[in-house]
Amino acid sequence: MTAEQVVFVLAAVVTLGSALGMVTTRSVFVGALWMIAVFGGVAALFILLGAGFLGIVQILVYIGAIAVLILFAIMLTPRVMGDPNAPRYNRQWPLVAVMASALASLLVALVLRTDWPLAQEGAPTITGFAVELGKGFMTTYILPFEVASVLLLVALIGAIVIAREE
Amino acid sequence: MEALDRIFIRIGEAFSTFLAQYLPAPVVTVIGMFLSAIIISTFAALTFMLLTWLERKFVGRMQDRIGPNRVGPFGLLQPIADAIKMFTKELITPAGAHKVVYNLAPILVVAPSLMIFAVIPFGRDMVAADLDVGVLYLIALSSATEVAILMAGWASRNKFSLLGAMRAVAQMLSYEVPLVLILLTLVLMAGSMRLTDLVAVQGVPFAFLQPVAFVIFIVAAAAELNRTPFDIPEAESELVAGYHTEYGGMKFGLFMMAEFIAAFGMAALVTTVFLGGWRPWLIPLPSWLWFLIKTYLVLFVFIWFRGTFPRLRIDQLQAFCWKFLVPVTLLNVIVTGVVVTFVPLVRNGEVVVRGIGGWATVTVVYFAVNVVFALVVAWLYRRPTLQAVQQIQVGQPAGRGLSREVQTA
Structure with missing residues (x-):
């Protein structure tokens, strides 16, 4: 494996692992922190792909602004703060399950149907x-x-x- | 002189040629990267130690005290004594705290402040990573710190910590806006977000071309760093110590370190974008020495603030940012955009101003525009300001009166 591949695998593992952590944690606040780790992983992927500008904007906008606002919103909502035994599901879970699986199958179908172009060896990198x-x-x-x-x-x-x- | 100027680069080159005799080239590159990271982090830690001493000494002098004077000559070894004390203290995690987040926060708060040093040009050709989006990178780092502060405040399970974190982040978010707008103005003038380009453009330091922006930047930087007179997040009389109330020992030390290193980083940024970075002023000293001199001058101004000004109230702080700094800097972007169109400094990445005459003309034009701009702003704000002053004198919140005045004006 080249160094780039190692970094890619690391970033991908961090991104996917944090995404798992985000949906499995009980605390909303910790979930938001996992989401920040996902944003960080995606930023690393952008930088790895030669789009350093996008990577930094990802950190600036998603971590610095959106995630901080989400954390603020969570902190200002007393009921979701702190209770570690809060119920994980409410009555709407079947509806949500249907919607989520519909979205997931749509995305999987799109990923499978897309013809991913591969950069040729020695292809010009993005400058400027x-x-x-x-x-x-x-x-x-x-x-x-x-x-x-x-x-x-x-x-x-x-x-x-x-x-x-x- | 030339040799002294490039001494660090020469040492680095000599070391990598020495390594290249025994190791393959890619390994040498990786070792070089690690070494520069280690050297810069060590430099940051040493700067932290020096700064704690400088701050206590200067503030002591301003308050007619001697300051630290027991450990070593002039108390110079005081930071080492403090560090030993911090390292030997017991590390306590409060019972109600969220353990992982509580322990992660001090690490995450230090990391971005160390990363600042990667893009700062310390001297001629002395920059670890010359990013083409350097300015944006610095802003992204400072906003990443906010997350760590929220983590510290939340995980401590302490009302003072939480309130301190909310205040700190609200303040940092607000004051980031004028900072970014001023940096945008300078990027407009330099035509590049690369910090080395910003230094290269400054035949005359931007502090002379943009005096209004320079003053506002210093003020907003003090607020962004949560320093006096904007140290509301850690107002002892109200909040014990703010978001790091529950931290002790070296965990607390890391928060201190992040604060001081961020202060140094901000001073280095002011130096780079406003004071011509490493470019010598009149006296030919090595470029890295000039950079350090200017940076410590800016740091001295921050310490001077601390020894001089009383703390603001939180409504005054937010009103000052959103009702004064943001509109003024926004207007400044527009005004500078017009001036840059007619009197450009840079065209297609090349500096177009030539000779002393050229620079004198540019300086006069920009300075005159800025003075007129400042006068217009002062005229626009004369009534709300008087109103706010009166209300402060009779003890009402300043923010309300200012907003009503702006609505009717």
């Missing part, structure tokens, strides 16, 4: 990835980019309006 990404956002994909920005701004203002006192 961040530059290309930035140019893409500002030229070809400017409309989706701006629409997403406006949507986020609306969500932000909406949250402030809902949360305001008076």
